[in-house]
Amino acid sequence: MNAPETYYTELARTQLDRARRLQQCYDRLAIVRLLFVVGFVGLLIFSWSTGFWAGALTTLTGTVLLAFGVRYHQRIGQAAAGARVQGQLAEAEITGLAHQFSQWPDGREYASPDHPYAGDLDIFGPHSLFQYLNRTVTAIGSHRLAEQLSIPAPHPVSETRRAAGRELATRPDWCMEFRTRGNELADDPAYARRLLEWANRPAVVTGAYARAMRFAAPALSAIGIWFSFTQQPWQLGLLFFIPAFLLLRRYSEAAATEHAYTAQAGRILQGYQRLFQHMEAEASELPTASAAIGRLSFYVSQLDVRYNPFVFMLEITGLWSIQWLYRLDSWRTAHRDDLPRWLEALAETDARVSWATLRFNQPTWTEPELTDEKVLQATGLAHPLLPPTGRVTNDVSMSTDGHIDLVTGSNMAGKSTWLRTVGINIVLARAGGPVCALRLRTAALQVWTSMRTHDDLSESTSSFYAELKRLKAIIEAVSDSEQQVFFLLDEILKGTNSRDRHTGSRALIRQLIRERGAGIIATHDLELAALENEPGSRVENYAMEVQTKNGELVFDYKLHRGVSRSFNATALMARMGIDIDPEDIKLTHD
Template sequence: MQEQIIDYHKAQLIESELQIKRLDRQINVYSFLRLFALAFALIIFYQCIKYDQIWLSILTVFLFILGFSWLVSKQSAFQKLKKYVRALADVHANELNSIDRKGSLYSDGSTFTDDLHPYSSDLDIFGKSSLFEMINRCATVLGNTILANWLLKPSSTLDIRERQETLKELSDKLKWKHNFQAVLLFANTPSEDKVKDLFRYLEAKAEDSPKWIKYYANIAPWLFLFFSIGTFFVPYLSLVLFVLLVFNFFLNQNFNARILKTDSIIGKMSNILTQFSEAIKAIKTEEWTSDLAKKLASDLKNNENAKFSEQIKRFSLLINHLTFGLTSIGVILNAVMIWNIRQLFAIEDWKKQNHGNLKEAFDLIATFEALISLSSLNSNYPDWCFPTIQEGEHYTLNTKDVGHPLISSQIRVTNNYSLKDELKIDIITGSNMAGKSTFLRTLGINTVLALCGAPCCAKEMTLSRMMVFSYMRIRDSLNESTSTFKAELDRLQALLKILEGPEKIFFLIDEMLRGTNSIDKYLGSKAVIERLIAQNGVGIVATHDLQIAELEKDYPNYIRNFYFDIQVEGEEMHFDYKLKPGECKTFNASLLLKRIGIYSEKG
């Protein structure tokens, strides 16, 4: 089934590249036509002047301006389309790279890395070659933040089920979601910082202006027109016209600092807002069937129930007008109709009426980005399953053929695991490199996916809503003068504390207390597990220490033993990476040391 989606992306990528070539030819044609039109107009204009055809020369200039403007607009339209198709090609190429584990053009989420988080560091949620890098399709900073938050804590059961329904719908709308990604791909750049500036401006209170100035701004163009016409009949009115121009000049100077400040904040937002309006339009005009998508689409309306994308386009146009007023031509416009002041007041009026809706619209766009990110798993890995969230008093984590999503399917080994509304601590023993740590991470990362609404790398999966807590990559810290053993104690203390809360916690412990001697390690590990049992803790402990497995005799109703083993044939080791019930009897440390010339049977 995955071959079909790969073929689809390859076909779309080829079609996009062909379309880019066609657009390049069209752009070149219109570029030539512009040059030809200019040369032709100059020849005609020269001939008209030569034969004293003044009226024809004026008509030639007028027709040239119209024709040249039309050619420019057509060429600009093709350039805009080419930019979109280029982005679409990048989107399809990125999907192919993601499936082949060749990285992503989107953020890998390194900024969200937190070694103190209950599981994100141990389970490779963020950073290079992480889960976030694999699934992220968010171009905006806000989209990245929403997706990260979904991965950092379990969502409510209702949210999980609503997202699952929406992800399935998005997977059936491949063309729509790839178009949406292409429209927003421009935001996958530092220009996103401008969006932050925009919201700071929108949230800031506008400076008060006297009412008479606002009234005067509305009538200023008409006053200038009235006195200009009046000078033809009453020459003395030219003096009034001069006074009006001087007054407009000083009024503009009074507002100049405020206008420049506004332009510095939002002056470059016009094109960005236009792109966002296209994204809003794409959401608003699509026919949705899932409850969550329908709700998000219906929220993209302003108080008058109009299309909010048009309101954003209007805001973009006002910003363009303000920027235009700061050009050399704007000097004339400001003199006759206080152009910049009029645009400033129009922008501030828009801000008062729509800034709340604009922020909501950006939030909804970002939410769709996060949903599209999760849906990429369903699209690119159709054999993965959507898990069932189980309601129950105790803990459920029941999987069939569960594998690690970051390991290629060609080498991935899957396992079954069953915990059905129970309170259990499972001890997993096994030799080095047999698969204990990978199995713990496999359960952990799939639980994280399941509890944010995403599909899981498994044939079947049923689980309780619970928080994962991991104890795996314990590091010392020179900056904080923290030894490995102290870091381990801190992590254990954090686990015991979080178990006191009301939320269900499923812990994953890999080789407890490795920073101390073997006797203290056993006694300490035994004490910790007994404390976990006393607090009704549920989870898995992976260890090399076979003595820990003997706790099953003391707590037969609470502890279960499993193991990963190896087959040794001569000096060759064979791993099957399959979880089995019971205790491990075969270890390989001495054989591994012997291979590199360290270990000998003589000691």
């Protein structure tokens, strides 16, 4: 059992056992609490029957004890729930170490068919890189992680992320506690945006009259109530409520607009508060975030009360909505500039926990070396989404200044997987993560792919035309001197006849080289291998072979220098029951 598995197994055992013991304590205390309430009611009846002071003392003492007991009981329940969640998170990580990671969100909402590489490299969606490493608990953290995988970072930014992720990887307990606190947050992806929009809105309760009425309304209401019950005609007492009523009418629309930004946000803000409390021990720039977010959560929850049908008396006697709108205005004025910084820190920390967890779970992965040299060099490079027991590693070493590796091979030999292996590890390196390799040294490469092209019925587009559009985008990207493109092309121009495919592929390769583009091209077209022998060639041939042993096809998925000499399509078809003339097979191989 490796170190991560040992850690998670022990954590799951201890936390689930702790949750069981705390739950038993909680259940016993629930019975004690019920008995206390019954006894307290009986004692109240008896004490008040004996005299005022005995009744008052019993009421005060019992109420304090009951309040303390309820809070203690709730803390026990919360602790039991937290321990249970952390134990379940540890169990999920054990499952993840066995390469079963479908239990985490896959980020399919971030997928875009026009992205340079996300679709072909399985960055988002089921069984994707995002799903493999995603441990975020907030919507803004999930979005930040998706951005990091979608937008290659400059080397300095990537190195900063890498340093922070490495440091946090040494504290798995901190990461697990962060995830436990945010486990049931389930915030809306648009909530943070609405919150920032709200923070930049102008104050609602303005003017000296409105501010003065915050204090005057309760006094006027008290006078009105006294007058109505003690004086004649009692109806005159209602006049004291008119100023509050008019002020409520004046602010009713503004209150509704303000409430649209904050409605039902108290629970989410409480979740943010718990996360900020955990972060404050590590981040000196967040000394007041949790307290301020806690106040905001409370103010928002009190404003939510305005929709309670029984709150009318609080509105008319104390201007309930206006009181809390004023407090929200004050909060906004005090923290308008702080809120974006706090949410930025929360998003970064949330995404960083995912990278730290990846590093902790995969101690054999390595940190890439980012260089300004135009090179891509890797040893023991493997695909992270393949099970560790089935991974086959290969090496790569090439200039990224107008050089192309041409990989030939038969069907199912592993060419497409090799392209994805190279691409997905470059994405990890640029995002600030570790890579599934013994060593990786890379320039600041912008990956572009053309591997899965589909027809589009909505645009009446064939798969061949869709591929041409994709290749056009890659050519334009290669021509852009501001980025260093590394392309991964699989069976280019496969939608046309063999002669057109060969002619077009050869012309495309030469153009990409002239534009100083670099990349790897996988193909069945063996005639393209002749490009390596042209004067001044920047093409190198590699092959992935298939062997036949005892009538069975054997795949080693290893990359070899040279041109493929194996053929397996006819053998596969024969195994499927298609009668193939041996002479045809001989002619094909010749």
